[in-house]
Amino acid sequence: MPESRRLRRMTERIVVVGAALLDGGRLLAARRSAPPELAGRWELPGGKVEPGERPEAALVRELREELGVDAEPVERVPGEWPLRPPYVLQVWTASLRPGSAAPAPLEDHDELRWLTPDRIWDVPWLDQDVPAVREVLTRLGTRTR
Template structure:
């Protein structure tokens, strides 16, 4: 496989105040019912940030601002690499368009969720992000 660029899959650590959005997988069968950070594959000609913004539009029906990458990449089967980025909601309300459910979770609940193995690398960093985020606002930000 030399000479073939590594394909990148991007995921969003989408936060709102002290909560992180998780999406429940519908497939493949071995991952169905488990929770993940939403995202998808980077298509040719897209930057990772553009791909993540597009995936969040397609999967959740929202517009998001993409921020810094989380620490560490995860090697996936098939020569793929998973990379997560911080994201914040710009407009829209997340809807489970390609997942069976969505759930906002806080730092305390996050470790109790049945996360896909690939996303577990970021648990400590995600908890830190949630614990240092300002609380949810009841009005427009």
């Protein structure tokens, strides 16, 4: 592979969007069922941004695919968190649109929980989601651990 192409591939990054889906002061957490090394840990639902797709559009699509909901991105949470290369996590707060179905675990998850701020740390979050969850709580004016 030519050096310039190899360097370009090394610096490329793929954005994974995560949703801090909020409802009535609660945050939705999703428990992974796959892959095996992540199963049983909790995350903010979401997924990869496809080539040519805007992150906000990817967030709406991923929430529809994974949870069966119609959601609306509200604002980007400051920060970006590294996942395994070349992936990085970006998080948006989001809300359910009026008339949306209730969230249900359709893909890669086996349980969902609406967590109040005092229960946020009751679940074992994926390591890469912990700083994003802290940032979401800070933006909500809630004490983080």
